[in-house]
Amino acid sequence: MKLPEIDLCLIAPEIIVAAFGFFVLLVDVFFSKRENKAYLGWISLVGIFFAGALAVTQAGSVKSGFEGMFISDGYALFFRITFLIIAFLTVLISMGYTQREGIAFGEYYALILFATLGMMLMAAGTHLVIIFLGLETMSISIYILAGMMREDKRSVEAALKYFLLGAFATGFLLYGIALIYGATGSLYLKDVASYIASKNLLRNPMLLMSLVFLTIGFGFKIASVPFHMWTPDVYEGAPTSITAFMATGVKAAGFSALVRVFFSALPGFRPDWTSIMWLIAVATMTVGNIVAISQSNIKRMLAYSSIAHAGYILVAFVAGNDLGVSGILFYLMAYAFMNIGAFTCVILLGKKGEENTLIRDYAGIGFKYPLLSAAMTIFLLSMAGIPPLGGFMAKFYVFSAAVKEKFYWLAILGVLNSAVSVYYYLRVTVLMYFREPEREITGLQFSPAAVAALVLAVIGTLYMGIFPSNVLSFAQKSIAGLM
Amino acid sequence: MWVVPAIPPALFLVLSGILFTIGVIGALTRRNAIVVFMCIELMLNSVNLSFITFSRFLRSMDGVLFAFFVIAVAAAEAAVGLAIFVMLYRSRETINVDEINLLKW
Amino acid sequence: MLIEYLAILIYIAIAIGFALFAVVASHLLGQRKRTALKEAPYECGMTTVGSSFRRIPIKYYIIAMLFLLFDIEVVFLYPWAVVFKQMKSFAFISMAVFIGILLIAYIYIWKKGALEWE
Numbered sequence: 242m243k244l245p246e247i248d249l250c251l252i253a254p255e256i257i258v259a260a261f262g263f264f265v266l267l268v269d270v271f272f273s274k275r276e277n278k279a280y281l282g283w284i285s286l287v288g289i290f291f292a293g294a295l296a297v298t299q300a301g302s303v304k305s306g307f308e309g310m311f312i313s314d315g316y317a318l319f320f321r322i323t324f325l326i327i328a329f330l331t332v333l334i335s336m337g338y339t340q341r342e343g344i345a346f347g348e349y350y351a352l353i354l355f356a357t358l359g360m361m362l363m364a365a366g367t368h369l370v371i372i373f374l375g376l377e378t379m380s381i382s383i384y385i386l387a388g389m390m391r392e393d394k395r396s397v398e399a400a401l402k403y404f405l406l407g408a409f410a411t412g413f414l415l416y417g418i419a420l421i422y423g424a425t426g427s428l429y430l431k432d433v434a435s436y437i438a439s440k441n442l443l444r445n446p447m448l449l450m451s452l453v454f455l456t457i458g459f460g461f462k463i464a465s466v467p468f469h470m471w472t473p474d475v476y477e478g479a480p481t482s483i484t485a486f487m488a489t490g491v492k493a494a495g496f497s498a499l500v501r502v503f504f505s506a507l508p509g510f511r512p513d514w515t516s517i518m519w520l521i522a523v524a525t526m527t528v529g530n531i532v533a534i535s536q537s538n539i540k541r542m543l544a545y546s547s548i549a550h551a552g553y554i555l556v557a558f559v560a561g562n563d564l565g566v567s568g569i570l571f572y573l574m575a576y577a578f579m580n581i582g583a584f585t586c587v588i589l590l591g592k593k594g595e596e597n598t599l600i601r602d603y604a605g606i607g608f609k610y611p612l613l614s615a616a617m618t619i620f621l622l623s624m625a626g627i628p629p630l631g632g633f634m635a636k637f638y639v640f641s642a643a644v645k646e647k648f649y650w651l652a653i654l655g656v657l658n659s660a661v662s663v664y665y666y667l668r669v670t671v672l673m674y675f676r677e678p679e680r681e682i683t684g685l686q687f688s689p690a691a692v693a694a695l696v697l698a699v700i701g702t703l704y705m706g707i708f709p710s711n712v713l714s715f716a717q718k719s720i721a722g723l724m
Numbered sequence: 725m726w727v728v729p730a731i732p733p734a735l736f737l738v739l740s741g742i743l744f745t746i747g748v749i750g751a752l753t754r755r756n757a758i759v760v761f762m763c764i765e766l767m768l769n770s771v772n773l774s775f776i777t778f779s780r781f782l783r784s785m786d787g788v789l790f791a792f793f794v795i796a797v798a799a800a801e802a803a804v805g806l807a808i809f810v811m812l813y814r815s816r817e818t819i820n821v822d823e824i825n826l827l828k829w
Numbered sequence: 830m831l832i833e834y835l836a837i838l839i840y841i842a843i844a845i846g847f848a849l850f851a852v853v854a855s856h857l858l859g860q861r862k863r864t865a866l867k868e869a870p871y872e873c874g875m876t877t878v879g880s881s882f883r884r885i886p887i888k889y890y891i892i893a894m895l896f897l898l899f900d901i902e903v904v905f906l907y908p909w910a911v912v913f914k915q916m917k918s919f920a921f922i923s924m925a926v927f928i929g930i931l932l933i934a935y936i937y938i939w940k941k942g943a944l945e946w947e
Contacts, residue, residue, distance in 0.1 A: 244916060244919050245919075263930070263933050266933070266937050267933065267936065267937065270936070270937055270940035270941055271940065273940070369790075370786075370789070370790055370793060373790075373793070373797075374793060374797070377797045377800070377801075381797075381800055381801060381804055384804050384805075384808065385804055385807075388808055388811060391811055391815075392815075394815050394816060394826055395826050397808070397811050397812050397815050397816070398812070398824050398826055400808050400811070401757065401808055401809075401812050401821075401824060402824075404801075404804065404805055404808050405751075405757065405760055405761065405764070405805075405821070408761070408764045408801055408805065409751055409764055409767075411768070411801075412744070412747065412748075412764055412767035412768055412771065415767075415768060415771040415794060416744060416767070416770075416771050416774070418790075419771050419774040419775050419778065419787075419790075420774075422775065422778055422786065422787055422790070423737075423774065423777075423778040423781075423782075426778075426782045426784060427784075427786070428786050428790065478826075789908065792904050792905060792908065795901060795904055796901050796902065796904060796905070799897055799898055799901035800898065802897070803894045803897065803898055806890070806894065807894075810887065810890065
């Protein structure tokens, strides 16, 4: 009997992340008497850094292993690095925040590591079982993380909503996978594509159904309209550090699997999915931006803005050319920096028992906390798409990809939406600098780790805006094997 | 020896489709969180039935293996889900999803 | 062909025979006394008080949940056992890794105190 080939070097970054997850879990239970759990955060950071270093050493080589179930190519590399950056920043902002809110459990860091592991598997899996297992590893960890604040009714409610809708979406995704398997007899993405091409199954009803089901399943994970209902509730209720992790990590992981599955397994259905995704992209941008205007809670506003950003990314997905797909990668990386940065500011502006998450709490903080406000302004302007920040370049690539493929209306609607979004992002900035504070916010404690995360996020946002070509060329090299 | 009359695989797929639909409708209309979750489990199990039918029909083991993984994942989901329900009941004294409405716009 | 099943047939016959022998022998040899207590529908233990649908302490739930999780993992042992002989040490090592991960989970719940009854 032929034994399966095992190449552990291929999944070394994943192994490191998983091993550190278990290590953190065990260290926590064996030293459970220690009150301050920040050291577990530092251990996690070491693990994430290690995994990132190992991932970088694999750059440039394309190797497939485990019977072709797993691939370490440029695409996987780009997403591994994105997820590890997200996890790194999340752990940094968590250390002070969890202590403050009384949710400093060792499991917190272990679950972040496990969720990261799931995301990495989603981006690198070329077999639907691996993609499914990665998705579930990520989702189940995050269901728990969303409900970490057991005493807070809103956090529990967020966990419930995310759990029920996430599990519901999983059902659809699975049914889609089952139909693909039934129609083509394979779960390998490449085999599915070649079977469809060789038998000319483009009008096969089972495959068309599976296309719809996969769109629903992934649509929930990336928070696209009309599958976005859970997003604002969950983002508002969950601990803020986890909201940042969800808004960036889960969205990026959802897109990584969506792009991989649709472009490598179902490329023949491009005309079909283009028309569906066109509608979803426009609806997602519009609903996200319009509803964001009327929000009074900043976490909720950022949740709707994250829906809108999913819409912009879907514009690139519809365009589907080289620039479009590398634009998706660029966008997700830029979004990771600016969104985690914005949530870090939200965290830093709160204290125990007083979260200050209403938008009017931001009135007049501009001169009281000048550096924090300046950072927040950078992130908000970047999300609004003002040059020379990362968000501007991301939107620029996305819309020019759409224009290149002659989706003029899509590009126009995207730019209009982007203009609408400037209103609510600028409103916060104006409040910060040009309004008198309604009440004093005093006694804020800035944890050094969170400040470090803030600095890193500012550097990332500025770097991607001023030197975008470095990251873009990396993204363009990354998608070479995919298309 | 018994002879099992050959049931066409299409019938299993129809059954799986019906179960899936019942699950979807149940998940959307029921108000008790545990019943909603049971409906979701029904959806997952109907998918398992599809996988096993396809697997037998296509003479490949992949579908059966996928069903194993789905079972394991569903168990993990159930553990987390029930923990969330317990937590919810402790803080709100209800698991009726209509009454879980602190967060809305 | 069918002769291979003879051993099973003999085994079933012995099992049924032994069970019948035990029941019949105790019926014939044992003595019987009728008392009011013995006639009661529920003989052993304490008399129940109140409704039988009462709340169950949460620790039962934790034990049940942990049982379910570890029990479901056994599902992967079945396909493994089928090919074990052909794959030899490879199968052994992969299962050792799998069980090792479960062991970490076990140590975790143990140290966490989830298995303590009091």
